[in-house]
Amino acid sequence: MNTGSAKWQRTLFIASFIVPTLAFFSLFTIYPVAKGLYYSLFDWSGMSQDKEFIGLDNFKALFQDPIVWRAIGNDYFLVLGKIIGIMLLATFFAVSLTRFNFKLAGFMRSIFFIPNVISVVVIGVLWSFIYNPQIGFLNAFLSLFTEDKVTIAWLGFMNHTIWMLLPPAIWAGIGFYMILLIAAIQNIPASYFEAAELEGAGQWKQFRSITLPLIWEQMKVSILNIMMTTLNGSFVIVWIMTEGGPDNSTQVMGSYLYQMAFRQYHFGFAAAIGVLILVLSLITTVVLQRLLRHETVELS
Amino acid sequence: MNNGIRNPVAKTIFYLILIGWSILVLYPLLWTLLDSLKDNEQFFRHLPWALPEAPLLWSNFSYVWSRYHFDTYFVNSIIVTLGSTLLGLLLAATTAYVLARYKFRGSNALYLLYIASMMVPFVLALIPLFFLMNSLNLVNSKTGLILVYTSSVLAFGIFVLVGFFKSLPKELEEAAIVDGASHYGTFFRIMLPLSQPGLITVGIVNVLNIWNEYIVGTILINDPSQYTLPVEIGVMQAEMQYRTEWGPLFAALFITIVPVLLLYIIFQRKIASGITAGAVK
Numbered sequence A: 001m002n003t004g005s006a007k008w009q010r011t012l013f014i015a016s017f018i019v020p021t022l023a024f025f026s027l028f029t030i031y032p033v034a035k036g037l038y039y040s041l042f043d044w045s046g047m048s049q050d051k052e053f054i055g056l057d058n059f060k061a062l063f064q065d066p067i068v069w070r071a072i073g074n075d076y077f078l079v080l081g082k083i084i085g086i087m088l089l090a091t092f093f094a095v096s097l098t099r100f101n102f103k104l105a106g107f108m109r110s111i112f113f114i115p116n117v118i119s120v121v122v123i124g125v126l127w128s129f130i131y132n133p134q135i136g137f138l139n140a141f142l143s144l145f146t147e148d149k150v151t152i153a154w155l156g157f158m159n160h161t162i163w164m165l166l167p168p169a170i171w172a173g174i175g176f177y178m179i180l181l182i183a184a185i186q187n188i189p190a191s192y193f194e195a196a197e198l199e200g201a202g203q204w205k206q207f208r209s210i211t212l213p214l215i216w217e218q219m220k221v222s223i224l225n226i227m228m229t230t231l232n233g234s235f236v237i238v239w240i241m242t243e244g245g246p247d248n249s250t251q252v253m254g255s256y257l258y259q260m261a262f263r264q265y266h267f268g269f270a271a272a273i274g275v276l277i278l279v280l281s282l283i284t285t286v287v288l289q290r291l292l293r294h295e296t297v298e299l300s
Numbered sequence B: 001m002n003n004g005i006r007n008p009v010a011k012t013i014f015y016l017i018l019i020g021w022s023i024l025v026l027y028p029l030l031w032t033l034l035d036s037l038k039d040n041e042q043f044f045r046h047l048p049w050a051l052p053e054a055p056l057l058w059s060n061f062s063y064v065w066s067r068y069h070f071d072t073y074f075v076n077s078i079i080v081t082l083g084s085t086l087l088g089l090l091l092a093a094t095t096a097y098v099l100a101r102y103k104f105r106g107s108n109a110l111y112l113l114y115i116a117s118m119m120v121p122f123v124l125a126l127i128p129l130f131f132l133m134n135s136l137n138l139v140n141s142k143t144g145l146i147l148v149y150t151s152s153v154l155a156f157g158i159f160v161l162v163g164f165f166k167s168l169p170k171e172l173e174e175a176a177i178v179d180g181a182s183h184y185g186t187f188f189r190i191m192l193p194l195s196q197p198g199l200i201t202v203g204i205v206n207v208l209n210i211w212n213e214y215i216v217g218t219i220l221i222n223d224p225s226q227y228t229l230p231v232e233i234g235v236m237q238a239e240m241q242y243r244t245e246w247g248p249l250f251a252a253l254f255i256t257i258v259p260v261l262l263l264y265i266i267f268q269r270k271i272a273s274g275i276t277a278g279a280v281k
Helices: A002-039 A057-064 A067-099 A105-117 A120-132 A138-144 A160-188 A190-198 A203-233 A236-239 A255-262 A267-299 B010-033 B042-045 B058-064 B070-101 B107-117 B123-135 B142-167 B171-178 B183-194 B197-212 B215-220 B229-239 B246-278
Strands: none
Touching: A002 A267, A002 B070, A002 B123, A002 B142, A002 B183, A057 A067, A057 A267, A057 B058, A067 A105, A067 A160, A067 A203, A067 A255, A067 A267, A067 B010, A105 A160, A105 B010, A105 B246, A120 A138, A120 A160, A120 A236, A120 B229, A120 B246, A160 A203, A160 A236, A160 B246, A190 A203, A203 A255, A203 A267, A236 A255, A236 B215, A255 A267, A255 B123, A267 B123, B010 B246, B042 B246, B058 B070, B058 B229, B058 B246, B070 B107, B070 B142, B070 B183, B070 B197, B070 B229, B070 B246, B123 B142, B123 B215, B142 B197, B142 B215, B171 B183, B183 B197, B197 B229, B197 B246, B215 B229, B229 B246
């Protein structure tokens, strides 16, 4: 009897700690995600209740829409550019600030993280100002070297404007990955480096044969993380700085989803873009994991 | 002991790069403040890096505060951020504790569900979320925003706190149970106070993320009286195309940045460890 009631109390306790959270999470996260998959099968303007089931027609339309292809291209351009830019700089900073006995290293570590605590909206507005054709920093700086005032509209090129979105994205992302790599480097036993030092290995040799192999796991995590956050979230900075323009040339999947849903009210089509983002980020995760695992074998 | 770099030329180059990046990070903050003290004319007449002319236009701040209603947005942001952070902590800590300390059927699956959800792109949920909130009459409401933000921080909180509870020694709970404490008593009087460092880490990271959140806010809030700061910044930026008020715009940016910057300065270590904890899945 006694044990029975103790067991009942335990069950009650577990339920009271699990159920509210799960109910909350189900309603505001799981249900919307599931519903997103469901909506992608409908032709629906959102305004009326009459949704028409059209099966996979939204996906057919998706692949016939040249803007979607451009958006995918832009997304992967940002993924690649950010992985290269962030990983190079973050690794460089992480190694410099841990292995080289610089004074100010602790201070700089704190400074470099600052962009990560600032809202993407604020970052977008600041960089729009840097690129501003009339009163922006970049043109004013270039004008120092030319006779005429430079008035380039940096965010207005018909092609390649997406390049302009790379610097703010890299600037904003580095601190986070630097901290991740610093933690990894600090986990390496100091004796490894001391032994290498005694054998006369220079800093570059130490980096190649000790640091790099031992932080590779964290670099892998970082690369995957950059890929995922870019596919899922890079559209905010795009939306703030260019709204996907000019003429849809900087559209990424997320911004196109937003525009299709909340500007043009093609909710079914937009939901299909959401599914596309999900599928592509899963595929890319698998592919990257295979590629990077291969790399580990070569290194060790 | 590590000797650092021996070659003085290399050392200088490394130093220059590091100092260069420090400037690239710090300067935009400084210039946000400086430009918030200029009038429109100074933006067009002088170089962007020129110092503001005397008298400094501190009035830009009072202007955005009252004319752009930043007093309202600031308060909205605080209510939404605190509300969802506290509710999120409570919901995450309770589930995390049970997942860390009690074995029951489905406990592993439940944990995996929360972890896996961190891999799903949130954009997918945006459209249904809008219609869900609309049908619940929670569009244009701070409550609605709090509910959605709370849900969005649960997975991260559970992930970090499960790890934290697991790291606490079991003897304390065993002693409490011997002393006749109930499951609830053990949790609220012993485990929760002990997990304070973990709660603070998760709480601070959530405060930063929610304070800075833009896209959900933009979709769920159209009524200006309910805007949060980032939503208003987005609106202001769009308006600048036909109404140029650069000084007030920078004052607005500065007002938005300062609270998180202060928080960062105070809780630097917590923030760095908390944010990176979520990435090492």
